[in-house]
Amino acid sequence: MLVLRMSEEGHRPDSITIVSILPAVADLGLLRIGMAVHGYVLRAGFEPLVNVSTALLDMYSKCGSVRFARVIFDGMDHRTVVSWNSMIDGYAQSGDAEGAMLIFQKMLDEGVQPTNVTVMGALRACADLGDLERGKFVHKLVDQLKLDSDVSVMNSLISMYSKCKRVDIAADIFKNLQNKTPVSWNAMILGYAQNGCVNEALNAFCEMHSRNIKPDSFTMVSVIPALAELSTPRQAKWIHGLVIRRFLDKNVFVMTALVDMYAKCGTIHTARKLFDMMNERHVITWNAMIDGYGTHGLGKTAVELFKEMKKGTIKPNDITFLCALSACSHSGLVEEGLCFFDSMKKDYGIEPTMDHYGAMVDLLGRAGRLNQAWDFIQKMPIDPGITVYGAMLGACKIHKNVDLGEKAAFEIFKLNPDDGGYHVLLANIYATASMWDKLAKVRTIMEKSGLQKTPGWSLVEIGNEVHSFHSGTTSHPQSRKIYDYLETLVDEIRAAGYVPDTNSIHDVEDDVKVQLLNTHSEKLAIAFGLLNTSTGTPIHIRKNLRVCGDCHNATKYISLVTRREIIVRDMHRFHHFKDGVCSCGDYW
Template identity: 35%
Template sequence: MLANKINHLLSLCKQISSSQPISHSRPLRYLPPRPSLSQIKQAHAYIIVSGVFGYVRFMGHILAYLSLSSSIPLDYCSTIFHTMSFPSVFTFNNMIRCLAKGNSPYDSIALYSSLQRRCLKPNKHTFTFVLQACSKALAINEGVQLHTHVIKLGFGDDLFIRNALIHLYCTCSRVECSKRVFEEHVLCRDVVTWNSMLAAMMRDGQINVAEQMFGKLLEKDVISWSTMIKGYVQNGLLEQGLVCFKEMRVRGIRPNEAIFVTVILASAQLGLLGHGQFVHSTIESLNFPISIPIGTALIDMYAKCGCIEKSISLFNDMPRKDSWTWNVMICGLASHGHAKKALALFQNFTSEGFCPTNITFIGVLNACSRAGLVCEGREYFKLMVDKYGIQPEMEHYGCMVDLFARRGLIDEAFQLIETMTTPPDPVLWATLLGACKIYGLVETGEKIGNKLIQLDPAHDGHYVQLAGIYAKARKWEDVVRVRRLMIERNTNKVAGWSLIENHGLHRFVAGDREHERSSDIYEMLQTIGMRIAEAGYSPNVSPVLHDIEEEEKENAIKVHSERLAIAFGILVTEVDDCIRIVKNLRICEDCHEVIKIVSKVFQREIVVRDGSRFHHFKEGKCSCLDYW
């Protein structure tokens, strides 16, 4: 066995010597800047077999090369390090760096202690590497001790060490400490310093401070812009993130993959197609490669902006897909009511050798729920548990309860909830409450509604749902009682709004008269009202939770936010253009019927993304088949 190993080492040496002449005194001289692990081992073999003078010094360089590897073989590094009786500071530093980059950051910190016990004096590189280890291990106590060593040994004004300290404090959520380090030496900063502080401020929610710092930063690199864009989006300021992206493009900065993915996801969350199309066109104009993360984000964006056909096209054109890509497409199809396509795609997904996850089954069960496929829903729920061993989570139960509730199978929904190993969350009960409203189950709805109010007294939706059940049953005293309870508990109904994009964003609320074209919009509403009445429209005033005259109820419904948005859309778009609306709440029954008739009378395609799903209105029909 030993002879075989020696022969293998000799063969490796011959490979090196035959490919390029290596100086006996400089055996590492001809290695590339970032050699592969195989090349490093060949050089190591040459050093061992040829008995090169200065073995310890060369081993330090071997460790230096290993520390640059993308995947560091820590066992191999440790073996090299422990062969040396008296490793130098240089060797210690490189071993500390290897451990810091690997999965053993605490071992890196321990090795620093070992260096001190040997009475070796750490240098600036030592602190840079060991502080990186502290950041990775979130070892704030050890990091603070190292900070004192930095000051004691006179390295307090070293730029790289200061950057490592700022990064440590930021990572460990000690923002004020990082701020103090940042402000100590005003002249000792580079773009890395500023970027670390920008990230810290954004992570801490100090948006204004980050904006001020960003304004002062003279040399902004792509990381600076990425930090601001990502910070805006993570703090829910989606539109500001997109504005920042556009400003970055005006200044000629080429985005990286992380920026593209972030702004695509922001566009998806907003549901505004124009923003997403701008990002997509930027990717194409720069000939930026459509990686799996970017392709997946684009599929998700188009699905959430109502362009499911574009999502399907992108999905089909992607040469490589991962499981997340498939999951996004399955969930997208489900949200648009394409249940059979979603289920067929799931079959292809498993045929391709992918293993479903909990997210996959959320999409599959949601598809069944949207289309009322009760039998299929039961089968897939059983398949998820029995074949793939995935324990149902609240979202899976939610899909099944929704499926049963929509089909009026209230008892089966109750039975499923009773089998849950964890207590049902308010969303499940709210789903059942909605079904009670649809099927007029006043007593059951009253019980669930009161239970929900006890579980989650601050949530306005529960009161509104319960009041809606009473209103449908014309129990106006109970409606008044529930609304009074809302007021007493400071729980007001969330105002519904609708967004439409046309040379900017236009937001409407019910009865809105703030828009600059308000008079034109209301004139168009009158026109719409006359045309749909001629087509046989009759108002459904059940959503109005007030005991008022029928005429007043009809007038209240006429000015719902989505109707104002559609009236504006008809005014400002071409006849062949699709009108796209984003709504924060579930569309009411009457508005749903009105938009169906509008799509037929005005021969317009209208897509509404409400709080529940997508509705594609065309030629008097909706993709949800009146089942939402």
């Protein structure tokens, strides 16, 4: 360092020297050297100088020592707006968004006028908190300060509204924004993707591409997850090709997104090939691959990969354990899951979150250990949330346990969920047990509360088009053809041994029950796919809900009689149907 050479040559660093070297120390994260410089500042009597103190608090903030930064900040007799900005940014960078907002409010209370840097720090804090009201307050401040022509500020507004679930406002800001930068496009594409607006994200990406604005790694990391949600292999290959042409195939985060995308598009083997080709892997790379194996029902492979990861230098985090527990749950690997859960805190010092507890209940419940699962819930060190009781209720539905199902549902309803799906689960438990009076009560509660079951839909991509089907759809141009073919197909699979499961349908005659089953969205999508693709072509279906028992059984028989591979991605996992067998082993 030049400053050491300066000292060796007998020159005493002055305050200007200190202010010059501290930003370099901050950028490199050299806390120990920063503390040594701080010691020199105290000995030299430079601490009362506002520029020196500001540089010190900025250094401590960027080196992750916000507590020390705050001590310096509180001890300053005079503060510039840069001092306030550094403190706000320090809290925001450290993950203490509430702390950042408190400093921001204190700044306003003391009459210090914010700059563009100030409001960007405050907007980031609002985004992290998901605090729409305070975000709107900062937006008004932006207008008052006439910062609406600052593209960086407007980009921060786009990100804030997107994270606060108001992507519609973000889109309006983006639409009216003059002189959009690549960061603007990235913020909008990511905003759409984060809010489940997959088509809008892809449309924005295509428009960006058409305007010859070159995508960077941030663009790709934003748009690739949107493609993953569509679960269409053709578009996955297209975006992969674009990554290669843009020379971004060495970027660890872009490649991780591709691994995750291929896994979510049903091509788990391609995901593993990319994983193995990567020279550098981040913890999220391992998480994506482990989770991919879990959702494809390859629990043992997921466990093997997790064990391989633990031998390396990259340590598993809380998400890694969640992915491993989920993989064990989907494959019935109870003992392995129990070991992983114990290892979290004992070996890695990771405190389980509500999601981990939910995964454990799911693991035990799916395996039929309902009493053990309920006992696990009773002994939790934190109050169980909806996800925990929801996992218990789902397990009770699978194993037809009315008593524990009622207990779990009662706890869920006390937490007042907006999702009517939990009421439907309880209703199905009662129906299976022929408890019609209780079933009627649940339906009455749903009607009075205005709760409804989420409508089911299925997607299938043929050529360059994605076709959507809802249960009982008649609006599709090929509807008549689809229903005629489906009628013939059902006759064929019945001859092969298929028996309709009508247990989940009530209050109608048996022949109507069968008719209703045959209009489920995934059956319509599968029939359409079979009609419009050549023999031997695999069919990829995307479904928004869990595959029902009847459709799962029917699809096994359809794969047998048509000799087609049918890949269904539901809300939880993948089902690979081939030759009358499903990859999940009927354990889902």
